[in-house]
Amino acid sequence: MTTTAFRPETEARLAVARQVADAVLFEGYVLYPYRASAAKNRLRWQFGVLVPPAWSAATEEHDFQHTELLMEPRPGATLAVEVRFLHAQRRSVQRARPGGGFETVPELALEDRVLVPWDEGHEERVRLAVQVAELADGDTVVPFGRPATEETEPVTDGAGRTLGRLVRRREEIRGSVRLSVSEVDGPYRTQRLSVVVENTGDWLPGEDAERDAALPRSLVACHTLLCLDAGRFLSLTDPPEWAGGAAAACRNLHTWPVLAGEPGRADLVLSSPIILEDHPAIAPESPGALYDATEIDEILALRTAALTDEEKREARGTDDRAAAVIDLADSMPPEVLERLHGAVRSLRAVTGPVPRAAEDVPTFRTPDDDPFRQGGVTRPDTPWWDPGADAAVDPARDHVLVDGQPVRAGTRVVLRPRLRHTDAQDLFLDGRYALVEAVLYDVDGGTHIAVTVEDDPGADIRREQGRFLYFQPDEVAVAEIREDA
Structure with missing residues (x-):
């Protein structure tokens, strides 16, 4: 020793x-x-x-x-x-x-x-x-x-x-x-x-x-x-x-x-x-x-x-x-x-058929409904994590059905995050009215609804910077039209 x-x-x-x-x-x-x-x-x-x-x-x-x-x-x-x-x-x-x-x-x-x-x-x-x-x-x-x-x-x-x-x-x-x-x-x-x-x-x-x-x-x-x-x-x-x-x-x-x-x-x-x-x-x-x-x-x-x-x-x-x-x-x-500003450590190559022109691609309610997306439709020379990689996705036009009603950009919803309690902030947002800004899909096929909260004095700034709150479809309900709306 x-x-x-x-x-x-x-x-x-x-x-x-x-x-x-x-x-x-x-x-x-x-x-x-x-x-x-x-x-x-x-x-x-x-x-x-x-x-x-x-x-x-x-x-x-x-x-x-x-x-x-x-x-x-x-x-x-x-x-x-x-x-x-x-x-x-x-x-x-x-x-x-x-x-x-x-x-x-x-x-x-x-x-x-x-x-x-x-x-x-x-x-x-x-x-x-x-x-x-x-x-x-x-x-x-x-x-x-x-x-x-x-x-x-x-x-x-x-x-x-x-x-x-x-x-x-x-x-x-x-x-x-x-x-x-x-x-x-x-x-x-x-x-x-x-x-x-x-x-x-x-x-x-x-x-x-x-x-x-x-x-x-x-x-x-x-x-x-x-x-x-x-x-x-x-x-x-x-x-x-x-x-x-x-x-x-x-x-x-x-x-x-x-x-x-x-x-x-x-x-x-x-x-x-x-x-x-x-x-x-x-x-x-x-x-x-x-x-x-x-x-x-x-x-x-x-x-x-x-x-x-x-x-x-x-x-x-x-x-x-x-x-x-x-x-x-x-x-x-x-x-x-x-x-230091965000590091991607798991990039992977995505291959598939050559996509059609953007104007020829229809809007689908979910990624699973899109046969071209299922086949791996991507734009040439575009990383898989770039939103422009998939011509079938358009956050401004895409929609998702909530209780049989379409929810898309411009829809008023009521927030119901209490179903998951994923964030302490949920306590303050439950029951609040919000405006849908976009419907987004992640690379794993998940659906996310981007919103700004009504009566939020910083909503315009958030909208300009693209800083939204995100919820899943079962955490929102379509709001009834109010007389004062």
Whole structure:
């Protein structure tokens, strides 16, 4: 067994999974608007926090993660394990005194940023490699620890004069990684691998200690990467049929293992405190780490670019990663923003007979009534998802029957969304009168009625921009003509 560097081939394979693993490591690290003073950044680190056992006993926080999964190692296989987490370090700000020395202050204003106290995340790794055959002899326990440290960083102005300093303190943390394997009954040589990561620190909190006091002694955003150099792991979400029972019996607590790396390969696993699907990947359109996964990248980039200069100064002084987000948003070219605006990932070719001229194509009540559409009528050189691809469809003229009555553009209807309750907004729209703007068909043959709500002061703007509300035929009723209409 070794706790030093992995072989180059193993390093290369783990590097494939680290891009997604980095997203897990820094999930919610600093939230928009990226300022320490923002309310969202006062309660941090919600995923994968392993606190000291004494703290866990008094709270609902956990002090361990337990991963179980199935693997089929070949003879002589080596298992590489990399546990990654953040070690929270407390940063304080000090100002230089005129007569010498330093004093702690709530902030230190510089030309381009405002430095404030903040908890930074220092990345840590625990790495070990073990022959799978050795694990059959019993539990293998590898303890690890990180000592308490204190570091200072001078803060200077453009002329090199010392204005103050940053003081970073890290508390001691200790933990262990426990590995074991057991044989699984079945037609193949399959084993159940167990990986337990624990915080074993002996810190005893005082009666009034808060969560912030435990964080510097915790493993934050903890997750595990596994790599087999010979053999494969089995998916727990989509196992082979014969392994379904064994996969269901795997016990995973406070973490969830998924296959990582490229689809089609099964030598990598990411055991994450965030639920993922097999072979997770970063969207190719993503311009960089934004750390706030609760927002859409496009909206987040636009909002960040719109921060005031003073807000950006505070964000830059909050954390180096926040400063990088500000710089990214300020320098993002238009073509990058365009890539963020809706991505189509499943284009497919649609073939069929050459369509007739548009004026010769009749209007059909539903797609199933159109024999040409059933045959795949498309316009040449037009993508299947483009409305112009199907000459048999005309939203302005198409209609659908509702209770035997035709509903088309211009028809007044009563909204009855209570039948489905697909949106909280349904509570406010039930029983309202609306005007049908178009009858639309999706590529799967579904029918949708686009409407604007009567008495909506923004109806003209919605109509101009094509921003309608959509309902299915059984969610509307044809309105009776009112005397005041």
